[in-house]
Amino acid sequence: MKLNIIQKRFTSEEEYFLFEEKCELRNELINGNLIAMSGVSIEHNDITFNICLLFKMLLKGQDYRVFIEAVKVKNPSGNFFYPDVMVCHTNPHKYYSEAPILLVEVLSESTRTYDLTDKFIQYKQILSLHYYLCVEPEQQVVIFYFKNAEGEWMTETYSKETDVVNLPQLNTSFTLKDIYKPE
Numbered sequence: 001m002k003l004n005i006i007q008k009r010f011t012s013e014e015e016y017f018l019f020e021e022k023c024e025l026r027n028e029l030i031n032g033n034l035i036a037m038s039g040v041s042i043e044h045n046d047i048t049f050n051i052c053l054l055f056k057m058l059l060k061g062q063d064y065r066v067f068i069e070a071v072k073v074k075n076p077s078g079n080f081f082y083p084d085v086m087v088c089h090t091n092p093h094k095y096y097s098e099a100p101i102l103l104v105e106v107l108s109e110s111t112r113t114y115d116l117t118d119k120f121i122q123y124k125q126i127l128s129l130h131y132y133l134c135v136e137p138e139q140q141v142v143i144f145y146f147k148n149a150e151g152e153w154m155t156e157t158y159s160k161e162t163d164v165v166n167l168p169q170l171n172t173s174f175t176l177k178d179i180y181k182p183e
Helices: 013-022 042-058 112-116 118-123 176-180
Strands: 027-030 033-036 065-068 072-074 085-088 100-106 131-135 142-147 153-158 164-167 172-175
Touching: 013 027, 042 065, 042 085, 042 100, 042 131, 042 172, 042 176, 112 118, 142 164, 172 176
Parallel strands: 100 131
Antiparallel strands: 027 033, 065 085, 085 100, 131 142, 142 153, 164 172
């Protein structure tokens, strides 16, 4: 992936947040560099929206917050990212969360390698994170990373409409049909 890196340094997180409020584009902040976020396809948008609605429904009445695309996550290294969907158990800071339980990235040609490798390495630093879903928008494939009972990261790949993704930390599950062909 060719990252659109902008050389701009900030003296504080607040300076970055003020910049983001005024900026027309969203920018992740990684190791002090701004990474401009590109636009998305209609398929990407549809899948992201389906996933957000799915988790809103699955977690309704529980003490979880579900965010879509515009709320940042901060890892312990001080880097900020815009996951496509994020589920948190606690109320986040005004602009970001440091304690997500689940993060979702909807993949694209330009972000696939970055989301599956570099971004996942960054996300794994977040102690509260138990689940990372990488979802293909143009074909029915979900790559599911999860922590096992020993706290080690494992992975499973799903491709059938009836495949069930279990999320015991959230006391819920869903099928691929719920993402790709919701009723």
